[in-house]
Amino acid sequence: MAVYTEVTDEALAAFLADYEIGGMVAFRGIAEGVENSNYALKTTQGDFILTLYEKRVNTADLPWFLGLMEHLAASGLPCPLPVRAREGRNLNPLAGRVAAITTFLPGVWPRRVVLEHCEPLGAALAQLHLAGQDFAPRRANALGPEAWQPLLEKSLAHADDVQAGLGPELAADLARITAAWPRDLPVGHIHADLFPDNVFFLDGKISGLIDFYFAATDIYAYDIAICLNAWCFERDFSFNITKSRALLRGYMAHRWLSEAECAALPVLAQGASMRFLLTRLYDWLHTPPGALVTPKDPMDYYRRLRFHNTARDASAYGL
Incomplete structure (x- = not known):
């Protein structure tokens, strides 16, 4: 907002x-x-x-x-x-x-994510995916993998102003991610932006899911990867596998993940990091003067991407 x-x-x-x-x-x-x-x-x-x-x-x-x-x-x-x-x-x-x-929905979004938030979040995400199955219209993800290369190109000229060598490094990472991107996983309507500030809690329970303006028809497990990025890293950018395990447990209590979905989690998490890194990089370089908004640091997602690049399989996420 x-x-x-x-x-x-x-x-x-x-x-x-x-x-x-x-x-x-x-x-x-x-x-x-x-x-x-x-x-x-x-x-x-x-x-x-x-x-x-x-x-x-x-x-x-x-x-x-x-x-x-x-x-x-x-x-x-x-x-x-x-x-x-x-x-x-x-x-x-x-x-x-x-x-x-x-x-208006009551509740407060968590300024600091704790373990107790993660299992309800996973359950709510699965319930969203299931509830959307009988909504017939479809919408392609305008910020899916096909959009990432054009988005990077809009920022390449000044990417190295953010960090030396950032442009070439992102170009290499992006080529690797898109080449490995899965094409045969279950698809349906996803939120695609379920960050903590889009989830309200009241009395320990989720009271609101908001901001559906990135929602699209895409890979369900990609939505999970977005949430792993948004909810399971600590302030020092270390990955909290206990939070990840709780999030996945909450999700799988309502919708079970196939072996193929689990195997794809590392590259999906890399792609989710890349998507938000690129949009934040673009905003960091292009936000109009006078807007009452503070652009978010793209390097936060650079650090997340570095972690996901080391993940060999779903065990890195607690599965």
């Missing part, structure tokens, strides 16, 4: 007039994240999130994202429910952008 587009009180009042959620009581920008402009909105009828879509989000994909969220919410998953305006639309123009309102 972030703020790139400012919304005036007058524009917001006109926008809300098309909804049946009451009048505005409070409105503030949310500066976390890197993708869209997000605001916490309180009305006389409750709390909501207002999102204005920009940057890498293709507006043609928005009906799919919101449709998936509606489907998952109807299946009992704690994810935001898009609010429809009086005429039935859940996407409407605001401040020169396409915007949506979603319900």
Whole structure:
């Protein structure tokens, strides 16, 4: 989440007039994240999130994202429910952008991941994968392996400004990862961005899964690899195999991993590291001045990638 587009009180009042959620009581920008402009909105009828879509989000994909969220919410998953305006639309123009309102979910995301977070997270991820199986529309992953080389090329000219030799090293790693990328693993709808700040906990239980704007139809186990990267490294970038084992245990209590999926975990984890390294590198070098957002250090994922490059098999992750 972030703020790139400012919304005036007058524009917001006109926008809300098309909804049946009451009048505005409070409105503030949310500066976390890197993708869209997000605001916490309180009305006389409750709390909501207002999102204005920009940057890498293709507006043609928005009906799919919101449709998936509606489907998952109807299946009992704690994810935001898009609010429809009086005429039935859940996407409407605001401040020169396409915007949506979603319900607010209670809870707090974990600023520091502890072991007790990991098994519930794995279970929630498996439940998301299972709940999405009867959502028929599909969406290709716009930030899947086919996108990584073009993304690297956009940053190569200045990659060595971040660390000497970074550009050639990433190019070699990327060539190796894409050559080994699995093509025959189970596929379905994945979240693709289930970082701690996209998971809310309340009273020790998961109360919200948010930010579905990278969701896509892709390899289930790749979604697990993204979570291993996001949840199982300590602040010194050491990998916590106990957290990994708990995450995988939670997942496999609901959806069992095949031998092929387990065998592919190292390269999937390398690919997940590469994907976030490259998008963070691009943002680090290209974030527009004045945006109320702090770009995330791409080298955090460089360090994760170094670990995954040493993993010979799934035992590195506790399997």
